[in-house]
Amino acid sequence: MVENGDARGQWKSHLGFILAASGSAIGLGNIVFFSANAYKFGGGAFYLPYFIALFAIGIPVMILEFGLGNHTGLAFPLALRKTVGKGGEYLGWFAIINATFICMYYITILAWVLGMFLGSIFGGLWRPSVAVPAFGLADGDLPNPYAFFFNMLSSWWVLILVAVVWLANVYFVRRGARTIEATVKVCVPMMWLFMMVLLIRGVTLENGVQGLFGLFTPNFEVMKNLDVWQGAFSQIFFTLSLGFGIMCAYASYLPRNSDQTNNALMTSFLNCGFEYIAGVAIFTILFATALIPRASTLSMMFFIIPTGIQQMPGGHPMVLAFGILFFILLLAAGLSSSISLVEAFSSALIDKFRADRKKVLVWAFFVGVAGSLLFAIPQVIDQTLTDDGTLGFTLLDLVDHWAFSHGLLVVGLIECLLIGWVYGVGKIRRTINEYSKYRLPRAFDWMIKVVIPLLIAGVLIFSIIDQLRDPAGLYGSSYTANYSVDWGWLRALPLFAFCLWIVAATGGAALLTFRRGKDEDIPL
Amino acid sequence: MLRIAIALLLGGAFLCPLAVADETPRCATAGEWSLCTVQPFPRQGEPCLVKITREGLPAAGIAVSVTYRPNSEVAITEEIGRTDARGELSWTPRSAGIGMLAAEGCDLTVSIRFRGIPIGGLVVMLLAAMILFGGNSYSFAKTFGRA
Numbered sequence: 085m086v087e088n089g090d091a092r093g094q095w096k097s098h099l100g101f102i103l104a105a106s107g108s109a110i111g112l113g114n115i116v117f118f119s120a121n122a123y124k125f126g127g128g129a130f131y132l133p134y135f136i137a138l139f140a141i142g143i144p145v146m147i148l149e150f151g152l153g154n155h156t157g158l159a160f161p162l163a164l165r166k167t168v169g170k171g172g173e174y175l176g177w178f179a180i181i182n183a184t185f186i187c188m189y190y191i192t193i194l195a196w197v198l199g200m201f202l203g204s205i206f207g208g209l210w211r212p213s214v215a216v217p218a219f220g221l222a223d224g225d226l227p228n229p230y231a232f233f234f235n236m237l238s239s240w241w242v243l244i245l246v247a248v249v250w251l252a253n254v255y256f257v258r259r260g261a262r263t264i265e266a267t268v269k270v271c272v273p274m275m276w277l278f279m280m281v282l283l284i285r286g287v288t289l290e291n292g293v294q295g296l297f298g299l300f301t302p303n304f305e306v307m308k309n310l311d312v313w314q315g316a317f318s319q320i321f322f323t324l325s326l327g328f329g330i331m332c333a334y335a336s337y338l339p340r341n342s343d344q345t346n347n348a349l350m351t352s353f354l355n356c357g358f359e360y361i362a363g364v365a366i367f368t369i370l371f372a373t374a375l376i377p378r379a380s381t382l383s384m385m386f387f388i389i390p391t392g393i394q395q396m397p398g399g400h401p402m403v404l405a406f407g408i409l410f411f412i413l414l415l416a417a418g419l420s421s422s423i424s425l426v427e428a429f430s431s432a433l434i435d436k437f438r439a440d441r442k443k444v445l446v447w448a449f450f451v452g453v454a455g456s457l458l459f460a461i462p463q464v465i466d467q468t469l470t471d472d473g474t475l476g477f478t479l480l481d482l483v484d485h486w487a488f489s490h491g492l493l494v495v496g497l498i499e500c501l502l503i504g505w506v507y508g509v510g511k512i513r514r515t516i517n518e519y520s521k522y523r524l525p526r527a528f529d530w531m532i533k534v535v536i537p538l539l540i541a542g543v544l545i546f547s548i549i550d551q552l553r554d555p556a557g558l559y560g561s562s563y564t565a566n567y568s569v570d571w572g573w574l575r576a577l578p579l580f581a582f583c584l585w586i587v588a589a590t591g592g593a594a595l596l597t598f599r600r601g602k603d604e605d606i607p608l
Numbered sequence: 609m610l611r612i613a614i615a616l617l618l619g620g621a622f623l624c625p626l627a628v629a630d631e632t633p634r635c636a637t638a639g640e641w642s643l644c645t646v647q648p649f650p651r652q653g654e655p656c657l658v659k660i661t662r663e664g665l666p667a668a669g670i671a672v673s674v675t676y677r678p679n680s681e682v683a684i685t686e687e688i689g690r691t692d693a694r695g696e697l698s699w700t701p702r703s704a705g706i707g708m709l710a711a712e713g714c715d716l717t718v719s720i721r722f723r724g725i726p727i728g729g730l731v732v733m734l735l736a737a738m739i740l741f742g743g744n745s746y747s748f749a750k751t752f753g754r755a
């Protein structure tokens with residue numbers, strides 16, 4: 085397996101791998117999704133369950149994915165094929181296609197971040213107020229971060245920004261582990277530094293320290309609500325980039341004698357440590373400016389935090405400095421995650437078809453740009469902002485709902501069951517223990533075989549029951565939340581998005597599993 | 609060069625104007641209605657004066673409600689009473705965090721302070737920091753210290 089790893093390239097240093105794995109895990113989600121979720125589920129009432137979930141699900145599944153990649157020296161689909169056969173490979177491709185869906189809209193969001201970053205540099209974002217002609221809004225109708233965002237969203241420039249972000253991604257993964265390592269060695273330390281600056285600024289604001297208490301003070305009354313636990317367990321799965329196939333791909337570039345338990349601990353602690361700092365920084369700004377986060381991560385990222393920065397004391401230079409800093413931070417975090425998503429499917433295709441990396445990346449660029457534009461173009465073409473959303477937002481919300489909120493959990497659940505019961509998690513545990521300073525006990529096997537599948541299944545069942553109760557149908561509330569008017573055929577959008585996701589992911593996985601690759605030399 | 613940049617960034621954050629106590633009332637207006645809290649940051653368990661005016665004049669008998677943790681899955685809304693002849697109402701927040709007062713179409717978001725330092729919050733914060741950053745330092749030392 086190591087021979088195969090050599091041919092695919094390896095990390096130049098152990099630190100490079102840790103930075104890459106933590107950089108993949110630390111993304112836009114750590115900065116805004118965590119804070120939005122923490123607020124949504126009651127702040128302190130959320131943090132304790134989240135912390136329990138880190139140890140109950142997060143670290144064990146991270147060890148499993150690292151162990152699987154390192155044990156086989158292969159990307160996710162072929163690693164699962166080698167361990168559990170064709171059924172495993174099918175799950176692996178499902179995970180990769182699911183992650184590709186996520187990558188497409190993630191890069192659209194990154195393009196919007198790039199637009200906001202340019203706006204904050206050239207000053208447009210921090211003007212007192214501007215009109216939004218596309219939506220018929222006059223000067224002063226909206227706070228400027230909102231107005232600037234909607235103006236940018238409805239401009240054709242966004243399409244160029246999408247292409248630029250894709251180009252950057254392809255450039256950073258052009259030589260696999262080597263170029264990824266060089267990128268994360270700049271991005272990850274920069275993220276930590278900038279987040280520390282925001283944290284210091286947040287806690288020195290009047291009433292800022294109260295935000296710190298708000299994030300951590302447990303509210304046992306609210307913790308009785310099962311939604312809080314469901315939110316916390318989902319959050320830990322998503323924040324650690326589990327179920328994407330990324331961790332398996334990254335660990336496959338490591339030498340066989342790497343300590344996977346320690347790697348998983350370092351990556352998880354770095355990720356959650358960053359989230360801790362990000363949560364404090366954002367909560368202190370929220371409490372100091374008494375802003376209410378709206379329902380989504382996007383609003384937190386593009387409206388609430390920029391509005392908070394705009395209200396900071398210190399005048400325009402300070403607003404400008406912290407605004408630029410915030411968007412550089414988002415860009416660095418987003419890029420270090422998106423390159424891992426691009427690498428996950430590139431390495432899987434390279435492994436299966438022994439394809440040339442350059443060709444795979446050129447193909448990925450064109451397909452990726454086309455996919456990302458699906459989420460960007462509707463806002464540009466349909467410039468009438470009816471109620472609270474546009475078609476593109478709704479499509480993004482729907483795909484996010486299935487691919488991110490459900491797809492990753494489904495992959496995690498089946499992955500644990502297949503490795504646990506079909507392959508035998510004990511084999512992976514013994515290999516990990518061979519080179520690990522901390523020996524995994526036998527209880528680890530039962531965690532993977534029983535406890536974690538039960539927890540994930542519980543979260544999934546709970547969520548599906550909720551959706552069945554939704555009078556608007558399969559996550560139809562996404563449509564009804566955005567449109568109070570009846571848009572005729574668009575009412576079928578939630579069902580269409582679900583079918584698109586399920587057909588593309590399951591059909592694509594079948595096609596890639598049964599298509600003959602040049603991987604016959606991989607012993608099963 | 610890098611060290612200078614880091615020093616400037618961290619120094620800049622510290623040297624920003626530090627918290628200056630702002631005692632001006634917080635207000636929200638909607639049309640002719642205005643809703644204010646006399647204390648800009650009410651405190652949990654301590655009475656706070658809420659004032660409602662219509663076209664600048666005190667509005668009596670207006671029902672005021674508060675939503676704790678608005679826009680969250682665990683939001684709680686409760687009526688806090690009606691304003692007296694001076695357009696005033698005494699409100700004692702029972703929960704700290706973000707809250708939203710509402711009356712006659714006016715929404716005012718307030719940040720409610722905790723009563724003292726919440727020990728539970730402090731313990732969770734320190735414990736989490738110790739595990740995350742302490743655990744990480746230990747793992748890093750184990751891995752890279754030897755090298």
